[in-house]
Amino acid sequence: MRAFIVSDHESVTAKVRQVLLGEGQDCPAAHVLSLGLAADHLGQSDPELIVIVLSADPARALEVLGDLRAGTKARLLAVGPSADSKLVLRALRAGADDYVDEADLQPELETALRRLATARDSQEQPGRTIAVLGPSGGCGSSTVAVNVAAMLAKTHHRAALIDLKLEADDLAALLSLKPTHTLADLCQNAGRMDRVMFERSLVRHASGVHLLAPPRVLADVPLVTAEGVRQALTLARTLFPYVVIDLDHSYREEQLQALRQADIVLLVLRLDFTSLRGARRTLEHLERMGIGRDRVRLVVNRHGQPKEVPASKAEEALGVKIFHYVPDDPATINRANNNGVPAVLEYPSTRVSKSLAKLAHGVNGRYEGPGTAGAKR
Incomplete structure (x- = not known):
């Protein structure tokens, strides 16, 4: 060079x-x-x-x-x-x-x-894009997105993380970051968006995760456009080996743009009736969009809670095999989230962190079977 x-x-x-x-x-x-x-x-x-x-x-x-x-x-x-x-x-x-x-x-x-x-x-090949989606609130999809991105960055030295939960703005807090620029700023300048502008809009975490944050105030949410999101994702794929997108379940056009570009969709759910019902509706909607079930990976989060639906019945209801189980460990996850650090980096020896790390290896093409041993079928 x-x-x-x-x-x-x-x-x-x-x-x-x-x-x-x-x-x-x-x-x-x-x-x-x-x-x-x-x-x-x-x-x-x-x-x-x-x-x-x-x-x-x-x-x-x-x-x-x-x-x-x-x-x-x-x-x-x-x-x-x-x-x-x-x-x-x-x-x-x-x-x-x-x-x-x-x-x-x-x-x-x-x-x-x-x-x-x-x-x-x-970067000779475009970066692999992983969309993380919860069918309803409370599934923990943002926690999964942050930890998968952190683990991919640890393995590959850098990874992009894009927060498309525009009204929530949780990822910056989960990483204890204070972004100066946001996706709304990029979308306002979509006509001249280039690599330099895109990179300056990112805020870097010490792990190697580069975050593109949503608008700082709710009034700026309408400034985010599908075309701006498309351009940002295209640039991210040229600059990073992995791009993780935390999606909302609103299915607005900018969310659909990200889903269409995703190589894998991690559908994060709980084993309870409302979450399974939402997951089935989500799978049906994704199919109508042309996103086949071969691109979707079911991730059961908070697995092991009392009285949850057996995994075998969940698979029967959804028509899709469960890809991975993340064990329920509120103490570790709450401590990590409250401190603004990814659990996989701060508490790597816990079962939940090991499971999230294994999930990251799975989207990296090195998966060796569902994450939580002894899952009730």
């Missing part, structure tokens, strides 16, 4: 360039630029990779980082002290694709470069 270094820190710059050259990157001495000259020079240079060193002047470097993100499609790596967690967060929010600890520069930068290479190779 054509690599450039933007830095006012001479000693760190020399170390960065040494690592880049050792990893086979094209980085001659002329590709080292000061913070003051970076924007003008890089606008004419078609870079593929930019490494920006923050430590000499963090405030100025973050400003330059934001300008570079807006003006180039290159991958951006920020180098700085990892002990300053606020600086790390500000760099990622400004548009850095990854952050490298300057105190452990060589191994950290080498690993980051390999992650970028893996992500670039994976």
Whole structure:
């Protein structure tokens, strides 16, 4: 890759360039630029990779980082002290694709470069799109979406998460994120939406999940259009190996647009009468839309509650085999959700987290059978 270094820190710059050259990157001495000259020079240079060193002047470097993100499609790596967690967060929010600890520069930068290479190779094919849908409220589909996305990001270094529950806006809270831009902003600019605009609308979680949030206020919900959603999903599939969409069961046109693009629909339900009734209606509606049952995976959430409908009767009523069971563990899930962290990352040893991780492996093509052993048939 054509690599450039933007830095006012001479000693760190020399170390960065040494690592880049050792990893086979094209980085001659002329590709080292000061913070003051970076924007003008890089606008004419078609870079593929930019490494920006923050430590000499963090405030100025973050400003330059934001300008570079807006003006180039290159991958951006920020180098700085990892002990300053606020600086790390500000760099990622400004548009850095990854952050490298300057105190452990060589191994950290080498690993980051390999992650970028893996992500670039994976984008030769469009990203796999997983729609997560609950047939009614209270099924836990948003919790499933967040944890599946977090696990996919852990495996593939990055994943997109798109919140199409426009009135709820739950995913940002479940990840303890505060988005600056939203889907409504993108839709208002659909005529000039491109990769740079799309990426700037995302907010990055430390897990590698990149969230596209719904409108901040209910009055802006009508600004979201089916065409804007279509463009956003198309861009997401070109940039990420996996795109997870949390859908509402309203079936408005923007929801239908997402369902049509989905490779897999995870239909998340409970084993009770109202949820099963809603699931059957949803399956019928999906079929009328041309989404066959071969694309739908039934996921039983909160499995193991007292007096629930036996799985065999649920399958008979729906005409579809259950794909996966997520055990009922309100203590773990409530603790994770209240703290704004994915359970699969914060409490990985619990049964519910292991089950959600297995579900993520399932949409990744490495599934080995239903998730909860001993499911009552």
